[in-house]
Amino acid sequence: MKNPMSLEGNNVIVTGAGQGIGEAVARLVVDLGGRAILVDLQGDKVGAVAASLGADRAEAHVGSVADPSFVQDMVGKVVARHGAVHGLVNNAGIVRAAMIHKMSAATWQQVIDVNLSGVFYCLQAVGRHMLERADAGDKSPATIVNISSDAGRRGTIGQINYGAAKSGVMGITMSAAREWAPKGIRVNSICFGVVETEMTETIRSDKFRDRVLAQVPMGRFSNPEEVSQPVCFLLSPAASYITGQHLSVNGGYTIGV
Ligand code: NAD
Numbered sequence: 001m002k003n004p005m006s007l008e009g010n011n012v013i014v015t016g017a018g019q020g021i022g023e024a025v026a027r028l029v030v031d032l033g034g035r036a037i038l039v040d041l042q043g044d045k046v047g048a049v050a051a052s053l054g055a056d057r058a059e060a061h062v063g064s065v066a067d068p069s070f071v072q073d074m075v076g077k078v079v080a081r082h083g084a085v086h087g088l089v090n091n092a093g094i095v096r097a098a099m100i101h102k103m104s105a106a107t108w109q110q111v112i113d114v115n116l117s118g119v120f121y122c123l124q125a126v127g128r129h130m131l132e133r134a135d136a137g138d139k140s141p142a143t144i145v146n147i148s149s150d151a152g153r154r155g156t157i158g159q160i161n162y163g164a165a166k167s168g169v170m171g172i173t174m175s176a177a178r179e180w181a182p183k184g185i186r187v188n189s190i191c192f193g194v195v196e197t198e199m200t201e202t203i204r205s206d207k208f209r210d211r212v213l214a215q216v217p218m219g220r221f222s223n224p225e226e227v228s229q230p231v232c233f234l235l236s237p238a239a240s241y242i243t244g245q246h247l248s249v250n251g252g253y254t255i256g257v
Contacts, residue, residue, distance in 0.1 A: 004238035007034035010141055011082045012235060013075070014038055015065050015122060016092030018045035020197035021147070024224035025089050025231050026050075030057045032232055037061065037078050037085070039092070065092045065118030068125075075125040084133060086141040087235045088126040090119040090169075093147065095199055097158045108161045115165035119146055119172055123187070127180060134183040142185040145234045146173050148246060150193050150254055166191075170246050177244030186243040188234045193250025194221045218251030 012029045016022035018040035026036035026049060036058045040046035043062040050060035061077070063070035078085055093115045096107045123144055130142040151159060152166025170189050177187040194200050194212060203212050204221060213219060230249050233239055248254050 003032075005032060005233060005236040007032040007087070007232065007236060010034040010086040010235070011078065011084060012036055012087035012089065013078065013085055013122070013126065014089045014091060015118070016040055017049060017060075018042040019049075020199065021192070021195060021224045021227060021231075022089070022091040023049050024228035025091060026058065027053065028225075028228045028232050029087075029235075030054075032236070034087070035059075035082065037082075039063065039065065039074060041092075064114070065090075065122055066113040068121045071118075071121040071125050075122075075129060079129055084138070084140060085126050085129055086143070088122060088144045089231060089235070090122050090144065090146045091231075092118055093199075095159060095162055097162075099158055100160050103160065111161035112165055112168075115162065116168045116172075119169050123172060123176055127176065127185065130185050131180070131183055134185065139184065141235075141237070142183075143235050143239075144176065144185070144187045145231050146170075146187070146189045147231075148173075148189040148191045150191050150248065150250055153191055153246070153248070153254055173246065174244050181243050186234075186239070188239070188242060188244065189246040190227075190231055190234065191246055191248045191250065191254070192222070192227055193248070193253040195227050196221050196223045216251040216253050217255065220251060222249070222251065 014026045017026045017038035029036045030053050038046050039061045046060040050058040061074045146169045148169040149166040151163040156163045173189040
């Protein structure tokens with residue numbers, strides 16, 4: 001039987017792939033038979049991850065998802081080189097914490113630019129290409145996974161910029177899913193709880209750890225390898241009838257929300 005999660009022959013762009021969850025997703029894309037196109041601001045890191053995967057299966061692009069001309073150029077180069085983009089994982093993200101009454105306009109904007117506008121720029125550039133393929137009668141896979149967060153479902157203290165952006169990502173997912181479903185393009189979100197990466201070092205520290213874990217029915221955090229699997233599930237043919245959904249991957253943190 002063919003593996004229903006196979007990504008054989010799929011070219012998949014993964015943003016924020018220099019470390020953490022994005023790196024794990026890129027590695028699993030390759031393990032599942034695909035080619036990973038890794039995008040990140042950190043050239044040294046993303047270059048090393050791509051090199052470890054092999055030049056025939058992975059390549060690195062250095063730039064910011066918040067820069068629409070970089071995004072357009074990057075997608076154009078990938079299409080010119082490989083013919084098609086079959087998957088996009090909008091994963092790049094940042095945190096810039098401050099309580100609401102102390103947050104500067106610049107701190108607000110920085111997170112919105114990367115975590116919300118960056119998702120839109122990548123989705124739009126890849127979506128235009130996928131629409132062209134669909135209109136030409138090409139039925140090969142066309143799937144987009146946007147990385148959101150429990151912060152987008154429930155709000156968060158000290159990160160209103162992040163919470164607003166992650167709620168917005170779910171809005172982007174629903175609108176794009178509705179607009180593009182007739183063309184065969186699937187768009188879904190994943191909402192993570194707490195995953196062991198650099199981003200969550202503070203909330204996993206001794207000061208907060210027990211308080212946070214008390215709210216997670218499974219009583220543990222996750223790791224990038226574990227959460228990369230549901231991302232690839234949504235990219236794969238196993239999720240062929242799923243679009244416009246927000247899948248929580250959080251040990252039960254938001255049951256019923
Ligand atoms: P991370 O900080 O370990 O990695 C993020 C990567 O994104 C880094 O390599 C960074 O260089 C890159 N990046 C940042 N800004 C960029 C930009 N403008 N353009 C291109 N690349 C950029 O974070 P992570 O924990 O792996 O998080 C990945 C995604 O998952 C983020 O969207 C994050 O908000 C989301 N998320 C993470 C958790 C968690 O518990 N770790 C929970 C919920 C959601």
